[in-house]
Amino acid sequence: MAETISGLLNVGVAVVSKEYKVLWSNRVLKDLFGEPGTMPCHLFYNQATSPCPGCGVKEIFERGGGNVVHKQTGLDAQGDPVYSEIIATPIRNEKGEISAVLELVIPITEKVLAQERNKRLHERLERAQKMDAVATLAGGIAHKFNNLLTILLGHLELMGFRSPPDEMQAHSMDQMRDACLQMRDLTAQLLAYARGGKYQVEKRRLGEFLEEVLPKLRYHVAPTVRLDLQVEPGGWKVEGDFSQLQMVLSALLANAGEAVSDHGNILVRCRNETLGPAEASAAGNLPPGPYVHVSVQDDGEGMDETTRRRAFEPFYSTRFQGRGLGLAAAYGIVRNHNGAISLESSPGEGTTVHVYLPAADAPVEAGKVPQASGSAVLFIEDEPLVRQIAESILEELGYEAVFADDAAQALEILAQSRTRFDWIFMDMILPDMHGRELFRRIRALLPESRIIVCSGSLPKRTFGSCWTQGPWPIFKSPSRPRICKRPYRKA
Numbered sequence: 485m486a487e488t489i490s491g492l493l494n495v496g497v498a499v500v501s502k503e504y505k506v507l508w509s510n511r512v513l514k515d516l517f518g519e520p521g522t523m524p525c526h527l528f529y530n531q532a533t534s535p536c537p538g539c540g541v542k543e544i545f546e547r548g549g550g551n552v553v554h555k556q557t558g559l560d561a562q563g564d565p566v567y568s569e570i571i572a573t574p575i576r577n578e579k580g581e582i583s584a585v586l587e588l589v590i591p592i593t594e595k596v597l598a599q600e601r602n603k604r605l606h607e608r609l610e611r612a613q614k615m616d617a618v619a620t621l622a623g624g625i626a627h628k629f630n631n632l633l634t635i636l637l638g639h640l641e642l643m644g645f646r647s648p649p650d651e652m653q654a655h656s657m658d659q660m661r662d663a664c665l666q667m668r669d670l671t672a673q674l675l676a677y678a679r680g681g682k683y684q685v686e687k688r689r690l691g692e693f694l695e696e697v698l699p700k701l702r703y704h705v706a707p708t709v710r711l712d713l714q715v716e717p718g719g720w721k722v723e724g725d726f727s728q729l730q731m732v733l734s735a736l737l738a739n740a741g742e743a744v745s746d747h748g749n750i751l752v753r754c755r756n757e758t759l760g761p762a763e764a765s766a767a768g769n770l771p772p773g774p775y776v777h778v779s780v781q782d783d784g785e786g787m788d789e790t791t792r793r794r795a796f797e798p799f800y801s802t803r804f805q806g807r808g809l810g811l812a813a814a815y816g817i818v819r820n821h822n823g824a825i826s827l828e829s830s831p832g833e834g835t836t837v838h839v840y841l842p843a844a845d846a847p848v849e850a851g852k853v854p855q856a857s858g859s860a861v862l863f864i865e866d867e868p869l870v871r872q873i874a875e876s877i878l879e880e881l882g883y884e885a886v887f888a889d890d891a892a893q894a895l896e897i898l899a900q901s902r903t904r905f906d907w908i909f910m911d912m913i914l915p916d917m918h919g920r921e922l923f924r925r926i927r928a929l930l931p932e933s934r935i936i937v938c939s940g941s942l943p944k945r946t947f948g949s950c951w952t953q954g955p956w957p958i959f960k961s962p963s964r965p966r967i968c969k970r971p972y973r974k975a
Contacts, residue, residue: 496589529558540572541585567596638873691715691754705741716755720843735814736780743784768824774843781836787829864910891917
């Protein structure tokens, strides 16, 4: 009868002796753990060489009575964890002496696993909320910061327009300009970490980019490790945010540097490849076509199959607690650039990481601007200092400029003015309307208009026309061109 009731309730029952031998157990425990035989209960149920912490049998025999309730973790016959709440009560003989202990084993595995899942979900939610807060903060800082950089860069350009500098002044102006651009890049990197996405898009030959940045990332690798670069001549261009692609290369070098010995070898290759349907699918479910293939190969210890499958998981690492985000971030950046990343590795044979990025179509030359032959420009910007510097530069270049400090004023100008605006420049963050909505309304009024959207916190996708992130594009100076990286093309 007791066996039937305990089975219906899915509750384990066992009688355990003073020597921790299981004298009897019901079918529930036998189905879960198997037959204990003569093994001590702690060895059979938990593979432990001594009584489990909080053991009810031990406490009852030591205290001479009483009931004990405690939680216990064991392993079932398949080696999977089993969580139980155990109620232990003494069994006495006719003399009143404790002869054995009756244990009622209530399974709580599903409850514990659900609590652990909820805890992990809560932690992930907290991390996501923190990242959202960082993203909001980064976007706000970037917008204000880049407005200030625009003013600095604009006045530098004006200084070059109006009074050609001598050699020393030109050198100082170049140093200040480069410092401003480095600050812009720092802001772009902050946005890349916080939000992902392509923010500062340009077209460059990936091989030339690798030749430029690889020496700067040499610190990821021990000085005694040999680091080589092979770039195929005539490499194709790729379109992307190269500050983010530098993060990818940094993560791959750091991973390879940890894998090799003090005198190991790392080889970085860059070459053009046209992938057919089968090759593109094997590379990472890519569409067939031309790609630039970058591989980072090391002769380190390699990975087993389990590690290889989990290599791109966030925070997964076989070396240090809390490491492993680098490859996960690299995976996200490459996928966001419409590419694919994968790795091949086996124990003792090193690791090779493959990155495929789509080759850009026709090359784009940065720095060309429309000739200023009485062209009209509408400039939409709510920051007065930015409007002032833009007015000075546009006037210097010979443009007829009309300014609006919010979306409503801009739409009114476009609706009532008979002037044909060759270019419309608009800020993304305006006091009365989001830039995305203003863009749609301008497109509805002037379908063929040429629009440049500039901001310190652009969303991940473009708007069909030229766009840039960071300080407003500076068109042209006698010494060097400064322009949005993507000249206009129709939507």
